[in-house]
Amino acid sequence: MNSINPEIRPVQARTRPRRRARIIVPVRRRFGLRTRLTVTFALGAAVLSSLLSAITFGLTRENLTTQRERSAVERAAVDAARIPAQLPDVPTNLEIEQLLRDIPLTDGAAAALSYRGRWFTTNTQSFGSDTVPTSIQSAVDDGEAIKLHAKVNEKSSLILGVPVPALPGGYYEAVPITDLQRTLDRLMLTLFIASLLTTAGGGLVGYWASRRVFAPLLDVGTAAEAIAGGRLDTRLPVGGDSDLDLIANPFNEMAQALEDRIDRDARFASEVSHELRSPLMTIAATVEVLENTRDELPERAQTALSLLAADVDRLQQLVEDLLEISRFDVGAIKLHLEDVRAAEMVIQAVRVLGGGGVPVRFEPEVGEVMVRVDKRRFGRVIANLLDNAERYAGGATAITIERVQELLRVSVEDRGNGVPIEERDIIFDRFSRGAEGGNRSNDSGVGLGLALVDEHVRLHGGRVWVDERFDGEIGARFVVELPIIEPPADSAIETLIEPVNLM
Incomplete structure (x- = not known):
């Protein structure tokens, strides 16, 4: 491991009552709207196909059964009518049996x-x-022709009875209908499969329809995400659909109002900061003159001068930070990107700050890793992180540089009490100083340092977050992640020689 210990010098109304907002609590549902719409289409298709299948099966079964019964009854009637004519007046048993065998x-x-x-x-x-x-x-004995469905030899059959008055007697036939039952079973299976396919088709149609229906909502979500990401000029197209315009027009009006409000706030902060800059410079110069004659002042005046100097420094920092933030808000930031070795850039930034003894650790191969950054702004990121550690955590203990796939991570560790999990997201908000900040007696920060770090890092296509320390000790670890670039083989790698201006 390479360890470099540069010396780092420590950086030292009444409100009107608001109307209560009406909060509409949405009903929590287990499934999303698109899923529910798809399921609704599928269920609708299932119910409709099942109903049609049941009707089709019932009508088909009735028709086939009626045809089979009519045919069997007509055949039995014909066969029964032939019997008296083909038997002698006093037939023998053999003649009757032979007659039955001759019936087709x-x-x-x-x-x-x-x-x-x-x-x-x-x-x-x-x-x-x-x-x-x-x-x-x-029934046959009473002279009535009759039919009945029953089991004969474990087979579904149609039993027919026809009276033969000329004998006297009755003729009976048992006609198996297993083939009809097989046909109906196949029809039922076919209709069941058709219902399943129809249900699946209904689900697919529902999914397709949900995509078409929710496409405008996805556009709204994309536009809202773009606005949240800083693209305040994002708008939804109007005029394509009168129904969708009911959503697009209010959304665009809201976005325009938001953009105007942010522009006004940014201009206000910028103008106020500019207006404060000149008198602050005059006050700072006056304080510097008084500092030169401190020894000639009474003790109480010296104490007051020290307090005044500290407050002037704090106010100057606030004005500079507000000016920088206002540039972010109005999109006036211009990056002067250069390809540099990240390790050298960090070391140089630490050296510029002076004092301290904060080790910068990295593997030898990481020392050759390059990033594309604006030197001044990247140096400001390191300076703000070190200053934050000095103010709230007793100073930084180490800076670690590592490569994670195609990303470079610069971690600044401190020896403080750490950052609670519930504050790790809001700590990068403007004017947020967390639980360790806010005590004027020992804190001259204004809560913009980490917000500027976040803005600078995002401008470079990276991200920043806070986590626990690597070694498990009490403290925080602020991590800056930037994309790595591969230097051209025939190009010379720039080495940092001149100090980097962090202001």
């Missing part, structure tokens, strides 16, 4: 004939007097 039945069908109390059948094992329900037998 469909595959798997069975026929039976009741004649003078006796039963004859083509399938004695599965169809006979014991198989035919008594309700059918009674």
